[in-house]
Amino acid sequence: xxxxxxxxxxxxxxxxxxxxxxxxxxxxxxxxSWYRQDPGLGLRQIYYSMNVEVTDKGDVPEGYKVSRKxxxxxxxxxxxxxxxQTSLYFCASSLSLAGYNEQFFGPGTRLTVL
Amino acid sequence: xENVEQHPSTLSVQEGDSAVIKCTYSDSASNYFPWYKQxxxxxxxxxxxxxxxxxxxxxxxxxxxxxxxAKHFSLHITETQPEDSAVYFCAAQGxxxxxxTFGKGTLLTVNP
Numbered sequence: 101x102x103x104x105x106x107x108x109x110x111x112x113x114x115x116x117x118x119x120x121x122x123x124x125x126x127x128x129x130x131x132x133s134w135y136r137q138d139p140g141l142g143l144r145q146i147y148y149s150m151n152v153e154v155t156d157k158g159d160v161p162e163g164y165k166v167s168r169k170x171x172x173x174x175x176x177x178x179x180x181x182x183x184x185q186t187s188l189y190f191c192a193s194s195l196s197l198a199g200y201n202e203q204f205f206g207p208g209t210r211l212t213v214l
Numbered sequence: 215x216e217n218v219e220q221h222p223s224t225l226s227v228q229e230g231d232s233a234v235i236k237c238t239y240s241d242s243a244s245n246y247f248p249w250y251k252q253x254x255x256x257x258x259x260x261x262x263x264x265x266x267x268x269x270x271x272x273x274x275x276x277x278x279x280x281x282x283x284a285k286h287f288s289l290h291i292t293e294t295q296p297e298d299s300a301v302y303f304c305a306a307q308g309x310x311x312x313x314x315t316f317g318k319g320t321l322l323t324v325n326p
Binding site for chain 1: 220263265316
């Protein structure tokens, strides 16, 4: 089944404890992206990747890191999480960005930073 | 960069009525406009999209219109049903970096 998966789905952590949220797609998509969703603010892009080893900042990159060593995986890293990073996170992928293709979203990760 | 404004933020209709959600965008280079539906606790999913060379597109009870001159596009849902209740996001994509920018969303409630 073609899909985007994320793990974990729920995470409660404490300030300063490094964490990684994994994202994987099995559709051979070139483009992958991370969003955070907060009430009243919609979907805001954190980082995106046009292809392997190519990443760039989105609208709200502060406090986050990403890597794209393989085409299928795009992990989101929070080196020192803070309470303002409490949010619902979505990973998404599409065939490519230039072709204006549908973005497929993962199931979401609800993160709480205490 | 691109800025997408979406209105209204909440919309409540009676079952069977029509619902209209409007979006405006700022970058005249944008030329792809998708709409995503997010049911409670679920992920956003594409429901319809339109490209800049088309003024209107319809898929059963949903339709999208685009006015490139005025830089606005709208989602129309006819004969609404309770299962249409969700958050709807518009988005605009284009420009030199093909960036996709989302609106803040509209919570649609269809009352039985």
